[in-house]
Amino acid sequence: xxxxxVKDYIYWLYYxxxxxxxxxxxxxxxQSMFHTITVTVVAMVLYTAYVFIxxxxxxxxxxxxxxxxxxxxxxxxxxx
Amino acid sequence: SRAATETxxxxxxxxxxxxxxxxxxxxxxxxxxxxxxxxxxxSFEQAPMYVAVFTYVGFAVGTIFGxxxxxxxxxxxxxxxxxxxxxxxxxxxxxxxxxxxxxxRNLYTRIRDNWNRPICSAPGPQFDLMExxxxxxxxxxxxxxxxxxxxxxxxxxxxxxxxxxxxxxxxRVGNELQKYGLGICSTRQEMGxxxxxxxxxxxxxxxxxxEAALVxxxxxxxxxxxxPALVGKGCLILSDELNHTSLILGARLSGATIRVFKHNxxxxxxxxxxxxxxxxxxxxxxxxxKILILVEGIYSMEGSIVRLPEIVALKKRYKAYLYLDEEHSxxxxxxxxxxxxxxxxxxxxxxDVLMGTFTKSFGAVGGYIAGKKELxxxxxxxxxxxxxxxxxxxAVVEQIIRTIQCLMGLDGTTEGIxxxxxxxxxxxxxxxxxxxxxxxxxxxDDSPVVPLLLYMPGKLGAFARRMLEKxxxxxxxxxxxxxxxxxxxxxxVSAAHTREMLDTVLNALDELGDVMNLKYSRNSRSSRxxxxxxxxxxxxx
Numbered sequence: 001x002x003x004x005x006v007k008d009y010i011y012w013l014y015y016x017x018x019x020x021x022x023x024x025x026x027x028x029x030x031q032s033m034f035h036t037i038t039v040t041v042v043a044m045v046l047y048t049a050y051v052f053i054x055x056x057x058x059x060x061x062x063x064x065x066x067x068x069x070x071x072x073x074x075x076x077x078x079x080x
Numbered sequence: 081s082r083a084a085t086e087t088x089x090x091x092x093x094x095x096x097x098x099x100x101x102x103x104x105x106x107x108x109x110x111x112x113x114x115x116x117x118x119x120x121x122x123s124f125e126q127a128p129m130y131v132a133v134f135t136y137v138g139f140a141v142g143t144i145f146g147x148x149x150x151x152x153x154x155x156x157x158x159x160x161x162x163x164x165x166x167x168x169x170x171x172x173x174x175x176x177x178x179x180x181x182x183x184x185r186n187l188y189t190r191i192r193d194n195w196n197r198p199i200c201s202a203p204g205p206q207f208d209l210m211e212x213x214x215x216x217x218x219x220x221x222x223x224x225x226x227x228x229x230x231x232x233x234x235x236x237x238x239x240x241x242x243x244x245x246x247x248x249x250x251x252r253v254g255n256e257l258q259k260y261g262l263g264i265c266s267t268r269q270e271m272g273x274x275x276x277x278x279x280x281x282x283x284x285x286x287x288x289x290x291e292a293a294l295v296x297x298x299x300x301x302x303x304x305x306x307x308p309a310l311v312g313k314g315c316l317i318l319s320d321e322l323n324h325t326s327l328i329l330g331a332r333l334s335g336a337t338i339r340v341f342k343h344n345x346x347x348x349x350x351x352x353x354x355x356x357x358x359x360x361x362x363x364x365x366x367x368x369x370k371i372l373i374l375v376e377g378i379y380s381m382e383g384s385i386v387r388l389p390e391i392v393a394l395k396k397r398y399k400a401y402l403y404l405d406e407e408h409s410x411x412x413x414x415x416x417x418x419x420x421x422x423x424x425x426x427x428x429x430x431x432d433v434l435m436g437t438f439t440k441s442f443g444a445v446g447g448y449i450a451g452k453k454e455l456x457x458x459x460x461x462x463x464x465x466x467x468x469x470x471x472x473x474x475a476v477v478e479q480i481i482r483t484i485q486c487l488m489g490l491d492g493t494t495e496g497i498x499x500x501x502x503x504x505x506x507x508x509x510x511x512x513x514x515x516x517x518x519x520x521x522x523x524x525d526d527s528p529v530v531p532l533l534l535y536m537p538g539k540l541g542a543f544a545r546r547m548l549e550k551x552x553x554x555x556x557x558x559x560x561x562x563x564x565x566x567x568x569x570x571x572x573v574s575a576a577h578t579r580e581m582l583d584t585v586l587n588a589l590d591e592l593g594d595v596m597n598l599k600y601s602r603n604s605r606s607s608r609x610x611x612x613x614x615x616x617x618x619x620x621x
Contacts, residue, residue: 016597022138022538025190027217030145 115389117425121525122344122384127600131535135565138536146186161219183559191541192218194548194556200227202245203236205576209553228551232581234571235555239412239528240499241576242443242483253478260474269461272471280477280484284448287484288418289428292457293450295480296465297472299407299437300326302447305465307403308334309458310433311372316356318349318400319374322382327374327405336372337362343382346390349373353398371400377409377420377436381562381570383523383531385413388420392430403433411441412528417487417500423526444479446472503528503575506582510573513586518599522568530571531557532589532598539596540567546596550588 018024023034153160162185165175193214201208211226236243244250256276266272277295284293296302307330311317315336319327321343331338339356341348353371360367373395375386386404395402406419414422419436421428428434433451438444449459460466472480487496507528514521520533534540537558544556558567573582593599 012595015595019538019542019596020134020138020536022141022536024538025142025187025541026145034141034145 115393120385120387122523124382124384124522125520125601125603127520127533127535128602131600132565135535135537138538139564142187142537146182149186150182187537189218191544193221194541194544197553203233203238203243204245205233205238205241205574205578205581206230207233207236207553209548228548230551231548232552232577232585234573234577234585235553236574237408237440237572238443238574238576239408239441239503239572240417240443240483240487241574242441242479242486244443244576249482252482253475256478257475262473262475264471264473266470267468268466268471274471274474274477276474276477276481277471280472280481281448283481283484285450287488288421288434288450290434290450291453292455293448294456294459294463294466295472295477296447296449296463297469298445298465299439299447301465301469302435302437302449303327303405304330304333305469306435306449306459306463307331307372307374309462309464310334310403311336311370314361314366314368315370315372316368317372317374318352318356320344320376320379320386322379323374323376324380324405324407327376331374343379344384344387346387346394349391350394350398353394353400357398371398373400373402375402375404377404377406378413378524378527378529380408380529381531381557381568383521383527383529385409385423385524385527386420388424388426392426396430401432402430403435404431406434406436407447408440408529409527410436411483411487411500412503413526415500416497417441438476438480442480442483444476444483446476446480499575503573506573506575506577509579510571510582510586513582514589515601515603517586517590517593518601519589519593520601528573530573531568532571533566533568533600534598535565535567535600537567539598542596543569543592543598546592547588552585552588 021034021038023031026034149158152158162181163176169175193212197212198210199207200210207230209228209231211224211228212221213224214221260274260276264272264274268277281293281295284295285291296305303324303326307317307327311334313335315334317331317334317336317338319331319338319340321340339352341352356368356371359365373391375388375391378385388404391402394400404420409423410419411417413420416422419434421431421434428450431451433449433455435447435449437447439446449456482491485491486493487500489496504526507526507530511521511525511530514530514532522531522533523529534543534556540556540558544554547554554569554571556567556569562568571585
């Protein structure tokens with residue numbers, strides 16, 4: 001019963017995606033092309049996020065901790 | 081002169097009170113004051129921002145795929161089924177504007193099966209549809225031979241339910257058909273003026289409370305052929321933004337200058353009137369010969385009712401003329417079905433030209449123009465439609481006479497009033513329930529035309545198809561009849577709909593609203609009280 005619920009919900013989400021992006025009106029081969037492009041773009045966005053966001057967060061944290069940290073340590077790290 | 085300054089200052093105060101946005105009690109009308117004798121509730125709720133974004137996304141996807149398909153068609157990879165020139169003609173000036181047809185070719189054709197559905201019974205509260213399928217993605221259709229019976233009709237303009245085939249109701253029409261035949265074979269001015277036409281015009285003038293009326297064979301032609309007879313070059317036409325094509329065509333044919341004011345916006349109209357009177361005609365600065373204000377009683381795409389008391393007050397102050405097109409409102413609003421003039425409790429003498437059609441509430445064809453006797457006599461000889469077009473067929477005239485006599489109570493029954501009251505009740509119930517369910521509805525609370533906003537182009541086709549699967553026939557409208565972001569489904573409530581039919585439709589809408597996520601309204605009022613977990617609901621001490 002629960003699995004049916006989940007499957008229905010996932011189908012409902014897919015239907016919403018079809019309606020919102022107007023791919024409901026496209027022919028089947030156009031739909032496949034559109035789905036491929038969408039999935040590719042979303043996959044690339046997620047991969048970029050996975051690769052770059054941790055590094056950027058670490059750099060940002062370092063930058064802010066330098067501003068609020070002690071001064072001599074600051075001078076040393078800049079002169080290096 | 082003292083009286084004049086007093087009325088001027090009173091008017092100034094009244095205008096200030098109407099304009100001041102904090103004076104909402106004045107604007108919405110209270111029982112004992114103001115120009116409105118009853119509350120005027122209109123709402124045009126805006127959808128949340130994400131809806132607009134998704135609509136744009138949908139149209140963008142459709143446009144991109146449209147360009148791609150056009151590309152494929154140009155390179156010959158796919159056969160083009162639409163109109164195109166022959167190879168030899170391609171060196172000359174192009175015959176078809178490609179972009180005009182872009183929308184038709186690439187977006188409309190994909191969901192074309194929801195329009196032009198052939199019906200094979202009278203358009204009553206329920207009708208029969210011919211089943212139609214397409215094998216090549218809506219380029220051509222074929223009939224399977226089956227008939228879908230008893231589809232609930234919530235799209236026909238059958239406001240009072242007079243589009244019926246019941247034997248007793250149609251007996252009089254049948255008799256007239258036996259007596260006169262069907263064709264007239266002449267225009268009104270030559271041999272086509274029957275005694276039935278004179279009878280109808282007298283009856284119509286009595287019904288509307290005016291001096292005289294003139295009947296034409298076609299509603300569209302009434303507007304487009306009579307406005308040129310009333311105004312010409314050197315006159316000014318002030319027309320509402322959302323006027324019907326027949327009014328716009330008539331205005332353009334007349335050759336007068338046309339200026340457009342914002343929909344139902346009296347401030348915009350007043351500004352245009354003042355500019356027109358102060359500045360006069362564009363280059364010569366002469367006074368305009370006539371200023372004609374074109375408005376409609378109920379606007380069929382929005383469901384809004386015209387602000388008639390304010391417009392009549394403006395017209396009197398600035399000495400303009402008013403042309404009121406009551407195609408949807410005659411028979412549908414008003415305590416006894418006499419249109420917006422009765423709805424607002426006004427005097428029909430205030431409106432210069434009353435126009436209406438018989439196609440909507442009366443279940444017939446044709447249009448009329450009513451007003452002072454001089455106006456009607458002038459139009460009898462100067463109107464193109466009266467001079468050149470065939471007059472109304474006698475069977476149709478009898479149908480109109482029958483319905484008007486029914487509405488006035490002259491046939492000895494109270495059926496007319498019952499129908500008007502049933503329509504009012506159905507309208508209120510339908511609109512109230514739709515508000516509670518959470519849909520965005522446009523228009524006035526009392527108008528039987530109910531547009532339900534769908535916004536996204538993908539939902540248009542899905543909505544109409546699913547409603548047909550549930551055996552309910554709806555009309556969905558998109559661009560270019562509506563603004564591109566606001567596609568909608570338009571419901572027309574009828575007096576012939578029973579409570580069960582309306583409930584069936586509302587339940588189907590409830591279900592579809594959840595499945596397709598159409599309940600955008602943020603102001604929904606629920607009538608269901610919150611349930612508590614208590615076993616009893618007694619007050620605690």
